[in-house]
Amino acid sequence: MRNAPDLSFPRADLSRIPYGVYHDQETYEREQELIFRGPTWSYLGHEAELPNPGDFLTTYVGETPVILNRAQDGALHAFVNRCAHRGSVVRREVRGNARTHTCIYHQWSYNQAGDLTGIPFRNGVKGKGGLATDFDTACHGLRKLKVQSLKGVVFGSFAETPEPLLDYLDAPVVAHLERLMHSPIRVLGYQRQFIRGNWKLYTDNLRDPYHGGLLHMFQIAFGIARLSNRGGAMMDRRHRHNISYTAEGTDSPDGAKAYEQTARGQAKHQLADHSLLDMRHEWKDGLTLTIMSIFPNVVFQQIRNSLAIRQIRPKGLDAFELHWTYYGYQNDDDEMTKLRLRQANFAGPAGLISMEDGEAIELVHRATARDREAHSIVEMGGRGPIHDQDHLVTDVPMRGFWTYYCELMGFTPGSNM
Amino acid sequence: MIATETRQAISDLYANYAYYIDADRLEEWLDFFTPDCVYKIIPRENAAAGLPLSVMLCENRNMLRDRVVSLREANIYNLHVDRHFISGLRIEAPENGVYPVQANYAVYQTTAEGVSMLFSVGAYDDKVTFVNGVPRFKEKIVVIDTAAIINLLATPL
Numbered sequence: 001m002r003n004a005p006d007l008s009f010p011r012a013d014l015s016r017i018p019y020g021v022y023h024d025q026e027t028y029e030r031e032q033e034l035i036f037r038g039p040t041w042s043y044l045g046h047e048a049e050l051p052n053p054g055d056f057l058t059t060y061v062g063e064t065p066v067i068l069n070r071a072q073d074g075a076l077h078a079f080v081n082r083c084a085h086r087g088s089v090v091r092r093e094v095r096g097n098a099r100t101h102t103c104i105y106h107q108w109s110y111n112q113a114g115d116l117t118g119i120p121f122r123n124g125v126k127g128k129g130g131l132a133t134d135f136d137t138a139c140h141g142l143r144k145l146k147v148q149s150l151k152g153v154v155f156g157s158f159a160e161t162p163e164p165l166l167d168y169l170d171a172p173v174v175a176h177l178e179r180l181m182h183s184p185i186r187v188l189g190y191q192r193q194f195i196r197g198n199w200k201l202y203t204d205n206l207r208d209p210y211h212g213g214l215l216h217m218f219q220i221a222f223g224i225a226r227l228s229n230r231g232g233a234m235m236d237r238r239h240r241h242n243i244s245y246t247a248e249g250t251d252s253p254d255g256a257k258a259y260e261q262t263a264r265g266q267a268k269h270q271l272a273d274h275s276l277l278d279m280r281h282e283w284k285d286g287l288t289l290t291i292m293s294i295f296p297n298v299v300f301q302q303i304r305n306s307l308a309i310r311q312i313r314p315k316g317l318d319a320f321e322l323h324w325t326y327y328g329y330q331n332d333d334d335e336m337t338k339l340r341l342r343q344a345n346f347a348g349p350a351g352l353i354s355m356e357d358g359e360a361i362e363l364v365h366r367a368t369a370r371d372r373e374a375h376s377i378v379e380m381g382g383r384g385p386i387h388d389q390d391h392l393v394t395d396v397p398m399r400g401f402w403t404y405y406c407e408l409m410g411f412t413p414g415s416n417m
Numbered sequence: 418m419i420a421t422e423t424r425q426a427i428s429d430l431y432a433n434y435a436y437y438i439d440a441d442r443l444e445e446w447l448d449f450f451t452p453d454c455v456y457k458i459i460p461r462e463n464a465a466a467g468l469p470l471s472v473m474l475c476e477n478r479n480m481l482r483d484r485v486v487s488l489r490e491a492n493i494y495n496l497h498v499d500r501h502f503i504s505g506l507r508i509e510a511p512e513n514g515v516y517p518v519q520a521n522y523a524v525y526q527t528t529a530e531g532v533s534m535l536f537s538v539g540a541y542d543d544k545v546t547f548v549n550g551v552p553r554f555k556e557k558i559v560v561i562d563t564a565a566i567i568n569l570l571a572t573p574l
Contacts (some may be wrong), residue, residue, distance in 0.1 A: 094462065189463040189470020192565040217491040269490050272479035321565060326470045341469055342476065349566035350458065350473045352484075356493045358569035 007372065009406060012414030013386070014399040015379050020372030022198035022365065027409070028317045034408050035296050036062025037158040041168050043298030043311055044068045044078055044145075046325065047152040048185045054097040054112065060313045061156060061297070066145065067091050067101065068154060071112035076149060078156040079114030079142035090142070114142035150174070151181035153309075169294065170236030176243050176292050179283065180300055180307065184330045188340060191324040193349035195358050197365030199312050199320040200405075205357055206293040207397035209233055209244045209389070210380045214262065215360060218352045221269060222277060224248055224304070225289045228255015233389040239400025240295040246392065248288045278339060279304045293397075295404060303353065305336070306343035318365065324348055378402075419508055419516075427508055427518060427545055430552045435501035438573055443485045446573075449554055451546060452478045456557045458574055460564035461539070472561070472570060484573075494571035496529040503541075515555060516545045522559075524574055537563045537574055 007020040007027065021027060036042060042061045045068045049057055056069040058081055065081035067090070083090050083103040090103045090110065100117065102109040109118035116137045124130030145156035148165045155165055166174060195202065205211065213220055213227030220226050231246035271277065279288070282305060292300040299310040307328065313321040324347075328340045347354040368376075381394025386403065389396055406413050430449060437446035450456065456475040463470050475481040488494070502523045509517040519542055526536040544556035559574045 095466075187468065189460070189466075189468035190564075191460065191470070191472055193569070194565040194567050196568065215493065217493070218487055221491050269486055271483045272486075273477060273483055275476070276480065276483065337469075341471070342474060344470055344472075345474055348472055349568075350570035352487055352492065355569040355571055359493060359495050362495075362568055 007411075009402070009411055009413035010375065011383075013384050014402040014406070014413055015377070015383050016375035017204075017378060017398075017402060018372065019368035019370075019374050019376065022200060023317065023369055023372060025317055028198075028314075030409060031314075032062045032064070034410070035405070036064065038408050039157070039159045039162055040296050040408075041148070041155040041157045041162060041165055041294075042296060043294065043309070044147070044154045044156045046185065046187070046309065046327070047076070047149055047154060048187055048327065049095070049325075050076070052097060054099055055095075056091065056098065056101075056112075057095045058091050058093065059311070061145070061158070063314050063316070065089060066156065067114070067142075068147075068156070069101075069112045069114075072099070075113075076147045076154060077113045078145040078147045078154075079110075080145075082142070083108055084116060084140040084142060110142055114144050116141045151177055152185065153177060153181060169241065170238070172234045172243060173236055173241050173292065173294060176234075176290070177300070179285075180292075180302065182329075185307075185327040186330045186332070188326045188328055188337070188344075191326070191344075191348040193322040193324070193358060194315070194319065195322060195361050196319050197361035198317060199314040201361045201364055202312055202320060202322065202357070203293065203296070203401055204395075204398050205361060206291060206299055207233075207242045207244075207401050208380075208395040209392040209397075210395050211360070212244070212246075213392060215356045216353045217356075219289075219346075220259065222271070223251070224346075224353065226251055226255060226259070227392045228252050228258065229392065231289075231392040233392075233394060233397045235386070235388055235397055235400055238404060239386045239397065240404040241293060242397035242400065243290060243292040244392070244397070245287045245291075246289040247286045276342060276345060278342075280336065280339065293401075295401065301347060303346045304343055305339050306346050307340065308344075308347060322349075419510065423516075424508060426547075426552050427516060428506055430545065430554075431503050431506060431520060434554075435503055439499050439501055441498075441572075443488070443573070447478060447482055447485065450478045450481060450557070451548060451553045451555050454478050454481070454554055454556060456481050456554075456573075458559040458561060458570070461560050461562050462564055464560050472566070473573075488571055492571060495526075495568055497526045497572075499536075499572050500525045500527070500533075508545075514546060516552075518543045518545050522574065534567070536567060537561055537570075539563065539574070 007018050010016050050070040053072045059066050067081045069077045085108045088105045090101050100109045107120045111117045225246045228251050229246045230250035234243040290302045297312045301308045309325040311323040378398050381396040386400050457471045458473040459471040505521045507519045524537045527533040539561040542558040545552050546555045
């Protein structure tokens with residue numbers, strides 16, 4: 001029932017992805033239900049954005065608008081940003097501080113936990129109008145999410161009894177989050193990128209270290225990351241998440257040779273201002289570029305000293321917003337903050353390294369709109385069982401994403417064709 | 418009171434600034450900046466919240482030149498033509514010979530297949546100085562209202 005005739009995953013190891021999965025409206029609707037409102041944990045925000053009681057921010061889980069709120073007692077709450085009465089957006093601001101949330105339409109109001117606490121003219125006027133006496137406000141609060149915070153990173157789940165967050169993330173992801181969130185952070189600002197492609201083309205991109213050393217010529221030219229560096233990909237036990245990592249300055253002679261054979265590999269240029277390449281080694285593990293993708297909607301980026309959290313916000317079948325939160329640590333000295341702000345030039349919508357991703361995704365999205373039954377090839381790094389990679393010439397972690405995706409969506413890989 | 422010639426010279430600077438980007442003559446466009454210039458593109462939401470993060474930050478003309486070189490030689494971006502519309506030039510009285518100047522901008526982009534769209538709207542919040550009698554940008558702060566950048570931002574605003 002699940003596999004529409006033109007939407008098949010013909011190989012059990014997920015080394016073939018049907019174009020149609022990026023373009024099918026029904027599939028998109030089911031993703032909202034089965035993935036974003038399913039048993040997963042989605043990134044909501046960071047506690048550093050909500051330091052005070054009453055602080056809130058508006059965010060998204062899939063396409064569902066959500067308010068993340070710190071209550072007066074310090075507890076974190078998350079609930080759907082849609083009035084129980086007529087379905088209007090309750091909080092229009094991106095960020096703010098408030099004791100209550102009042103819908104503009106008929107001024108129904110909610111507390112910091114999303115409970116319905118106020119209905120104007122509830123009892124009518126002079127015995128006329130208003131609500132029936134048996135209307136139970138307790139049944140009409142804003143739909144709540146389970147909320148859990150790990151090292152300040154706040155996740156939410158629509159599931160009644162979600163898998164414990166630590167199990168969901170698993171040891172390598174937890175360890176890497178602890179590595180990144182080793183001390184209190186300070187948000188430096190936000191960037192947004194509106195990419196006209198299906199959101200899964202981006203989750204693919206993130207689990208494909210192979211493209212990083214071929215598409216992003218800037219980092220190759222300046223030795224920031226090359227496919228021939230020491231690097232690889234680490235996954236959780238179920239391969240839902242992925243950490244791609246590179247240690248720069250570990251190039252090998254045959255790597256340089258392989259680059260000479262590529263179309264753009266010979267590009268040689270010099271920077272007129274070298275301060276862009278200044279870097280401080282912050283971690284003893286020597287890793288200078290780490291991209292951690294957590295299923296389904298968040299990415300943690302370390303490009304040298306540039307740290308950011310990227311949240312994927314689907315905007316219909318054919319577009320998504322990439323929402324970037326850049327941060328440093330509260331104990332950074334001024335020089336370090338300056339370095340991080342300068343290195344923000346590497347990524348984001350205008351990133352010297354990353355700008356190509358937007359274009360690559362839009363190109364694939366455009367060209368795969370037809371031939372839904374055709375498939376893309378995911379075989380770099382080999383076929384068959386999925387396991388950690390100790391090199392970068394691979395897109396094996398993509399197959400991990402699709403394995404869990406198919407499980408949640410009820411697709412049976414290998415069963416069709 | 419700002420002299421008419423000064424006003425005209427600054428106005429010409431903006432016309433040329435737009436012309437050289439839209440004509441894809443970025444190497445020559447660099448000449449409109451002083452060597453110690455700051456060129457910054459910052460989302461309005463950051464600027465309003467006092468957050469320092471920009472989308473593009475060049476702390477001097479050499480860094481701006483590196484951007485141009487990178488566009489030419491390293492980066493891959495959408496094939497397009499830019500078209501700038503700059504209006505509402507507002508020139509304030511100079512402080513130590515530096516004129517604060519504000520203006521609105523709109524940039525339309527047209528694809529290789531001839532489809533146009535509004536790409537970015539925002540405001541310039543600049544500092545213009547005169548070098549040998551010719552106006553140059555000492556500071557170019559592009560505050561983008563269109564914080565949700567469509568696809569990517571490669572060519573300058």
